[in-house]
Amino acid sequence: MATTPEGAKQPKSSASRIAPPASDYDTLPIEQIRNEPSPQGGGYEKMARRRYQKPRPQKRGNQWTILVREDVIEHGQRERKVRRVPLGPSTLTRAETERLRDDYLATINQTNVGIGGAILFRDFARIYERDVLPTLATTTSDRSKSVLKNHLNPEFGDRMLRELTVEVLQGYFARLQARDPEPETLDKTRDVLSAVLRTAVDYGRLSTNPVDRIRLKKRKLTKPKPFIRVHQFYALLELIAEPYATMVYVAVFTALRISELAGLAWRNVHADSITVEQRYCRGDWDQPKSEASQATIAVDDHVMERIQKLKSVEVVIRAGSGFRRYKAVKSDGPDDLVFQSPVKGAPMRDNNILVRHIKPAGQKLGIGWVNWQVLRRSCATWLDQAQVNVKDAQGLMRHSRASTTQDVYQQVVPESQRKAVRKLTAFVREALKEAV
DSSP states (O other): OOOOOTTOOOOOOHHHHHOOOGGGTTTOOHHHHHHOOOTTSOGGGGSOOOOOOOOOOEEETTEEEEEEEEEEEETTEEEEEEEEEEEEETTSOHHHHHHHHHHHHHHHTOSSSOGGGGSBHHHHHHHHHHHTGGGSOHHHHHHHHHHIIIIIHHHHTTSBGGGOOHHHHHHHHHHHHHTOOOHHHHHHHHHHHHHHHHHHHHTTSOSSOGGGGOOOOOOOOSSOOOOOOHHHHHHHHHTSOTTHHHHHHHHHHHOOOHHHHHTOBGGGBOSSEEEOOOEEETTEEEOOSSTTTSSEEEOOHHHHHHHHHGGGOEEEEEETTEEEEEESOSOOOTTSBSSBOTTTOOBOOHHHHIIIIIHHHHHHTTOTTOOHHHHHHHHHHHHHHTTOOHHHHHHHHTOOOOTTSOOTTTTOOOHHHHHHHHHHHHHHHHHHHHHO
């Protein structure tokens, strides 16, 4: 029996050199096992680059065709298959056919995009739901999940990302528009699909977002967007209990969005202005909608008086066969909310106020279409009827992105805005007199 010299290294068996511990594999996410074969991460982008192709076009029957090698994923495994691609009718010249070939192979021959585009849409949608949706507001996240489940996954789930070309997507939206869906459904479907494919671009799975080049048919407005008249507004207030009536009052005279009203704290209420620095919507706290929305706006005296009056208001709520009284404002510290739920003092939910208070009152007056957006639009319409300067109206509505928007912490309001809100008040009072 041969002996090993003293000090010589023992050769390692092939099994010890090749087999890694089983624990290296049994904790990988499902998406990585299927789509990212490298245990160290990085996915298909770390694999060998696809070979450059430039096949010679050939005539087959009445068409020019080429043979193309493409990587596909089947049953979680990468395979390279050859398929024949038609380029055009045989009446084309060879030069024209070669240009069509180069256009078709432009994406396949790109060196900066890996085989990651071979992932199925439904699989990448799960990655999008895992990585991106948790960063969005709850309402936006829930709506996106609904669009993916009901519209996008049934249509594109079995297609690879790189198969979602402009032609494919344009055809889908053309068919969708032919069914005459609600405009909001069409817009949301496009927005969610664009967000998913934009994430694929960020992850290096696609080079461009094909949704950016989708063309949709322009919709014609069949009727003007509604707003409420001054006398309807005051009639509406009479039918709404506190503190919700004050919320409606402030919404109309300040054009604050309901999420901004729900997030309004006492530190944001000044002597003759209001600062918008946060918003609240159904459990989510966030910054205002845009940079221009985060501003300090002028507010007239009668609005400030109504807000301060809330501190002395008591709310009567039915409790079984009796009634209970609660303070409309349980605490008015700097960080406390101006509008608090009467029982617990928690933040208000916009949909509850709309369904339980505003809609029933509007239906009694024959304006059942009234909602928070209508109230904001009514403010903009009244400003126009009061002949307020357009720039001042934009400043109050906070629609503009102009650099003249005042810094939220300076709490400085232009004098022209003060004149604008006084004009608005004068117009409302005059219109109310005429209605009486």
